[in-house]
Amino acid sequence: MNFAMWAKALRIIPHVSKEEWQKLDVISRWLIASRAAVLIMTFLSGAIAGIFAIRAGQFDLGKWLLLTLGILFAHATNNLLNDYTDFKRGVDQDNYYRAQYGPQPLVHGLLTQRGLLTYAAVSGLLAIACGGLLVWIRGGYTLLFMALGAFFVLFYTWPLKYIALGELAVLIVWGPLMIGGGYYVITGAWDWNVVIGSLPYALGVTGVIFGKHIDKYEMDKAKRIHTLPVVLGEKASRFILLSIMVAQYLTVVYLVVVNFFTAVLLLVFLALRTLRRIAPMFMAPKPAEKPAGYPDVWPNYFVAAAFVHNREFGMLFLIGLVLNILLKLIL
Numbered sequence: 593m594n595f596a597m598w599a600k601a602l603r604i605i606p607h608v609s610k611e612e613w614q615k616l617d618v619i620s621r622w623l624i625a626s627r628a629a630v631l632i633m634t635f636l637s638g639a640i641a642g643i644f645a646i647r648a649g650q651f652d653l654g655k656w657l658l659l660t661l662g663i664l665f666a667h668a669t670n671n672l673l674n675d676y677t678d679f680k681r682g683v684d685q686d687n688y689y690r691a692q693y694g695p696q697p698l699v700h701g702l703l704t705q706r707g708l709l710t711y712a713a714v715s716g717l718l719a720i721a722c723g724g725l726l727v728w729i730r731g732g733y734t735l736l737f738m739a740l741g742a743f744f745v746l747f748y749t750w751p752l753k754y755i756a757l758g759e760l761a762v763l764i765v766w767g768p769l770m771i772g773g774g775y776y777v778i779t780g781a782w783d784w785n786v787v788i789g790s791l792p793y794a795l796g797v798t799g800v801i802f803g804k805h806i807d808k809y810e811m812d813k814a815k816r817i818h819t820l821p822v823v824l825g826e827k828a829s830r831f832i833l834l835s836i837m838v839a840q841y842l843t844v845v846y847l848v849v850v851n852f853f854t855a856v857l858l859l860v861f862l863a864l865r866t867l868r869r870i871a872p873m874f875m876a877p878k879p880a881e882k883p884a885g886y887p888d889v890w891p892n893y894f895v896a897a898a899f900v901h902n903r904e905f906g907m908l909f910l911i912g913l914v915l916n917i918l919l920k921l922i923l
Contacts, residue, residue, distance in 0.1 A: 594620050604889065605629050608695055613702045625675075625697045625711055626668035630899075633797050634667040635660065636906045637766050640793055641774030643913040644786050647920075650779040655726065659774050662722030665715045666745050672712035674749040676705065681750070716745075730777050737773035741765070759820045762801045767794025785852055792843045792860070793909055796902035799836040803895035806830060807878060830874045833898065837867055840905055856919060857912040863905040870897040 594617055600606050601623035608616070608624065616624075638660035645651040679698040697703040703711070723738040744752075744765050752758050771790035776782050805812065805819040809826045812819050821829035844860050847853045873894065882890040889896045 598623060601628050602632075603629055605695075607888075608702075610701060613695075621702075622668075622711055622715075624695060625672060625703065625708065626715065627671045628668065630671075630800075631664055631667055632903065633766065633800065633906070634663050634770065636793065636910060637770035637790075637797075638663055638774060639910055640790065640913065641771045641778065641786075643910070643917065644771070644775045644783075644789065645778040647913075647917050648775075648779055648781075648783075650781075652778055655729065655778045658722045658726050658729075659777055662719050662726065663741070663770055663774070665719035665722065666741055669712050669715040669719055670745045670748060672708060672715060673745065676708050676712065677749045679705075719745075726777050730780060732776075732780065733773075733782065734777050737769060737777065740769055740773075744769075753819060754817050756818050756820045756823045759798055759802055759805070763794050763798040766797040767791055789847060789852060792840045792847070793906055795836050795840045795843065796898075796905050799833055799840075799898045800895060800902050802829065802833045802836060803898035804892075806833065806894045807891060826877060830877075830894070833894065834871060834874050837898070837901055837905075844909075853912075854916050854919060856915045857909070859912040859915070860905055860908045863901060863908055866901045866904050870901060873897050 597606070597616060597620040601620060605627050606624060613621065613624075622628075638656070641659065642651060642656045645656070675696055675698060679696070695702055697708050698705060723734075723741070727734045727738060744761055748758060748761055752761050767790035768787045771794070772782070772787040775786045802821065805821045806826060806829045809819075809821050809829070813822050824832065841861060841864070844853065844857050848855055848857055874897075878893045887896070892899075
């Protein structure tokens with residue numbers, strides 16, 4: 593067991609040679625192939641759903657664990673199927689963006705198509721097992737939420753991403769579906785306030801995928817993949833992404849004003865230090881080559897900036913929600 597590689601694969605998407613790959617254990621391979629570093633975004637959605645359930649006094653550890661594991665395995669399945677679909681459609685060939693920022697298992701010959709589909713099948717079955725148990729335990733609308741999740745897992749890469757609906761899908765999945773639906777399967781109640789309360793974080797995840805699509809704007813345009821940045825244009829998309837990140841703070845302010853959150857949630861404004869640092873990046877197009885001293889995540893550029901901001905904002909949002917509960921208990 594290569595615990596050091598597990599930790600690394602959970603932080604970044606590591607570049608590995610075929611020789612290095614052959615020496616890795618199966619868990620390290622799965623973590624790298626499924627791009628486990630980005631699963632933190634999904635974990636945070638599950639954590640936020642759990643905190644909203646605690647706030648309502650209806651938290652159930654067993655249901656929360658099933659929910660969180662289920663959405664993590666579903667996200668991993670989507671990443672694996674994304675690589676398979678794009679490989680079969682010829683998208684990831686010719687040094688395409690995906691094959692530059694990390695190992696694309698099929699393009700780089702790390703896995704056979706059968707091997708990749710096996711990884712996806714195991715991940716998918718684990719997600720279905722968790723969802724199936726929740727359907728059996730909770731019932732109600734749980735099957736509907738599970739079916740919607742399966743729809744986005746199977747059809748995000750194609751056709752949704754190709755018809756400028758991928759970004760909207762991400763907003764729906766990481767907010768209303770994961771957090772609102774997650775709250776439902778834990779508590780048995782649907783709450784529109786929870787859905788609205790999910791938006792500050794869901795907007796951040798949407799910003800990450802928006803940044804990724806700006807980064808590969810030229811490649812997607814050439815391959816006729818009509819992501820929202822391809823439809824709107826590169827310059828407009830850069831400013832829209834900045835607006836999305838600003839909207840995260842404005843949504844928190846609104847929720848504090850209407851007393852859904854206490855003022856302690858304004859803790860997220862500490863993430864403005866990161867937003868101020870990365871904002872100048874969005875004033876100009878992506879550099880043609882890796883800037884001097886730039887971290888080893890190239891060609892991730894706008895997506896890397898959005899991810900760093902979302903990670904900080906998300907953690908502060910999570911801490912704020914916990915403090916919000918503690919203050920209510922004390923007061």
